[in-house]
Every structure is written in structure tokens, then in C-alpha cells.
Amino acid sequence: MYINTHTYFSLRYGTIKPKDLLKMAQGMGIDCMALTDINNSSACLDFVRLAPRYGLKPVIGVDFRQGARQQFILLAKNNHGFLQINNYLSGFLHQQQLKIPEQPVPLADTLVVYPFATYKGKGLKENEFLGVRASDLNRLKFSHWKEQPEKLLALHTVSFKDKKGFNTHRLLRAIDKNTLLSKLPVTDQGHPEDLICPPDDLIKAYEEFPWLLENTQKLLHSCSIDFDFSQEVPNNQRSYTGNTGLDYRLLRKLSYAGLSYRYKRPGGRVMKRIEKELDIIHEKGFVSYFLINWKILKYARSKGYFYVGRGSGANSIIAYLLRITDVDPVELDLYFERFINLYRKNPPDFDIDFSWSDRDDITEFIFRRFPHTALLTVYNTFKYKASVRELGKVFGLPKSEIDRLSGGDIRPDKLDKLSRLVLIYSESIQGFPNYLGIHAGGILISEKPIHYYTATFLPPKVFRLPNSIWWLQKTSDCTSLTFSVSGVWERSRTP
DSSP states (O other): OEEEEOOTTSTTTOOOOHHHHHHHHHHTTOOEEEEEEETOOTTHHHHHHHGGGGTOEEEEEEEEEETTEEEEEEEESSHHHHHHHHHHHHHHHTSSSOOOOSSOOOOTTEEEEEETTTOOOSOOOTTEEEEEOGGGHHHHTTSGGGGOGGGEEEOOEEOBSSHHHHHHHHHHHHHHHTSOGGGOOGGGSOOTTOBOOOHHHHHHHTTTOHHHHHHHHHHHHTOOOOOOOSSSSOOBOOOSSSOHHHHHHHHHHHHHHTHHHHOSSOOHHHHHHHHHHHHHHHHHTOHHHHHHHHHHHHHHHHTTOOEEEEGGGGGOHHHHHTTSOOOOTTTTTOOGGGTOOTTOOSOOOOEEEEOGGGHHHHHHHHHHHOSSEEEEEEEEEOOHHHHHHHHHHHTTOOHHHHHHHHHOOOOGGGSOHHHHHHHHHHHHHTTOEEEEEEEEEEEEEBSSOGGGTOOEEOOSSOOOOSSOOOEEOOOSSOEEEEEOTTSEEEEEEOO
16 A cells, blocks of 8 residues: 655655664555655665565665655666666666656556646546545546546555654755755655554545555555575676686686796695686685676786775685786795685675776776666765754854854753754665765676666766666665775676
8 A cells, every 4th residue: 555655765755764663564464565755766676575564575676756846756667677677767866957757658567656746638548547545535536537546546645654854854845945944945845744654544434445555455455575685696697708617727827827927836735726716716706706806806907906805805816817917926825715605605705906187997897797787876875964054054054153063062041943953864864865965986796687676866976988887776685896985896796
């Protein structure tokens, strides 16, 4: 019955943390829910991963809005539908100005829900429906759409936990519109009744039209999404050459070809170590990762770029032979098992330092060479000072008072009502995602298209390549290379 729910990843709009949403749903006996953040799919994978723990079947999609005005909701019938939605959403996020149309283009394996109150079309396609809010029921009685009950659903939007959540929402909307709270238009706000409520409350609200709830429940249960969160099967690029058998033969060939560069007289200990590592790397399915790093560093050497491999990757003789690292683990008696062992499920790490002056060219090469690649972004959250300053402006406080409050050295009992409200609500929004920022250099190289996991957007800085370069909003099960501020390539798992 819940086809339109928002978390605080509906930036500067929603006020519910994803885990809190799931906890509340479990406490109310809700067994199925669709997460549809506004113009954002960042929380979807975590929602799918966590939902079973709370006894809830997850459905995912996106609430497409122009400002606060809801245009339509897209729900994914399956993983391919989610890919289609992310492709479609990314097209808008790649624009300089966000312009959401009143109707979407046809997308396979998706369901479209239009708000009944504002829908202007004359007909509906097979996968299209109208969502009727409880406040629209009297109007429905006199509408011709009543003659097509199979096309009507119950639309109860969930954006807030309670009244305080709605008040917080209004403050976030005022921050987003850069206006005083007293001047925030109603059209830029959500509805006060968009609260999470138990199924019994919805049954009572729609008691004259119970089939609306039945249609909605049936539609939700027709959707099925599935991702592997076991961490036993990496989602990074599985094959370097396109064939895992050829990958292994290439890794073996490169390893033995590097013997003459690293050793004058390799003994039996070296040869035994090579075979041991090759067997484990092959068995654990990490061959492509070694080859990807080898290719990147081969390019770096061809350009004369200096780099230093460090960390536990230096425990590998294969990495030493491929010139990923420059430490001889045999001479120093370093244990390979500290880097990779048969019990390790998550992929390994290579820490490689590059000069900041070479970073952009290395990044551009990676995008040219590997098909499903995206740079990584971060969510900048509201901290104490930022939240106090933003709320102080929304409440119309003078700069001197805002400076005093943001300083932190204050006595609440000496403050007036507005200043106390600033402090109260600043605590409410601390930790909320505020806006997207650029990661120092995280890069995802995925087996599947990036949009299989999430939508993407364009940052201010873009590499001008033949194909579009996208910044990843968020994903929860891809392996990445990370290029830190100091110029370090690391391999990390995104949160």
C-alpha cells in the first residue's frame, strides 16, 4: 500500500533516515514498501539490502518531481527496470538545469504512477496508473476514471515521521529555496499529512474504496528486485580480456616474463612462491584485478609517471613481478596470506601513490580503457556550524546572533525563542545529506553498467572523452579504485 516513500536522500525534502524508515515499518506491521526518493536512487541498494532484516519486501523506484511538484513515480518491476529508471533519471541529472516532463518516455519493465489530482492525459498505457490520495476520494466519485478501477491505486506519500518531521521539512525547503521560512510558498512544500502510518489507518481512510488498496498491494507484489550482497561474488570487472581462462594464462605469462627484470637467478623458493600465489589468486577470482592494475601502471610507465606501490599488496610476489609494487616479499619474508588467503571474501587492496600532476591523465586513461567506469562522489552532510547558520538565515536572525550561535559557547537559558528553535532543529538535521560533493578520486570499475546500481550525474569538472563521463552518486556493492587527495590509488569498498 506504500508506493511513494522518501528518506532524507530526497535532498532538502525528506526527513527520515533509511534505517528509521525500516524500523518504523516493521513496528507498524508493514510487509511491503516502495522506496521512491525524489530524483534520486542513492538509498535504493541499502534499502534492498536491509529490508529483509525487518521482514519487509523491498520495491524501488524514483519519484520524479519538478521542484516540489510531483510529475510521476517510476517503479522497477525487476533489476532491468531499475537499470532503465537509472538511465532515464541520469539523463536529467546530466543537464545543467533539471527539467522533468509531465510524462516519461516508454521504459521496459517499469510501472508509472501519475498523481490523480494533476493528471491531464486522456488515457493510460498498460503499465500506467493513477495514484489517488485520500484527500482526492470525493473528487473520484464524480470522475470518469471511476469506470476504470483497474487503473487506480491508493497513493499515500511518506516523507515525515511526525509533526516535528514536517516542521523540519519546511526548514529544509526554505534552506533549499534560500528564503525566509515565513516567505516559503505552500507550493514548495510537501503535505502535512505525508506521515508514515499503520496499514489500519489507510484501510480506514480508503474504506469506501477498498479496491484501491487491493490494487496497490497487488502492484507492489508484482515487483521483484534482487542483488547479491553476500560479498562472495565481486561486482567489479570480472575479466580483463573477456575470458577468465585467457585472463589466467595472461597473468601467468606476465608473472614469468617479469622474472628476468626482478631476479638474476630465481631459485626454487621464488618459483614455488609464484605457483602458490597464482593458484590462490585464480581460485579466489582476483585475476582481473591484478591485470587491471598492471594495465594502469604499464600506461603510467609509458608516460614516465612515477608511482610507489605500498600496503599489504607488497606481500605479493605476483605484484612484484608485474611491477605493481617494488618490494621483494621473498627476500623480506613477507607472508602472502596477509594480502590474500583462501578465507578472504572481499577483494584485495593495492595502495599506489601517484603525483597529483599525473592524476587527471591516469583517470582519463582508465575511462578510455574500461567500459563500465564512474568517478565516485560523496554526500556532504549538515554539521553543527552549517546547520546553525542555514537555520539562522531561515529564521531571519541577524548575522551577529548567527555568529554567536555557531560559535558553540552559549547558554540556552539565555536565548530567545527563535535562537532556541535554531539549536533544537539544528540537532534534528545534523548528519542529513545536504549536497553532493566530489570524492578526492574514487573510481568504480564494474562488471555491469553503473546504472544497474544507481543513477549518475555530471560534476562541474568533466573529462572530455568520446563517451559521457559520470560521477557515481552512491552504490553499495561495487569495488573501487580510490585516488586520494595526496595522490594515492587505493582499492576500497563503497559504503
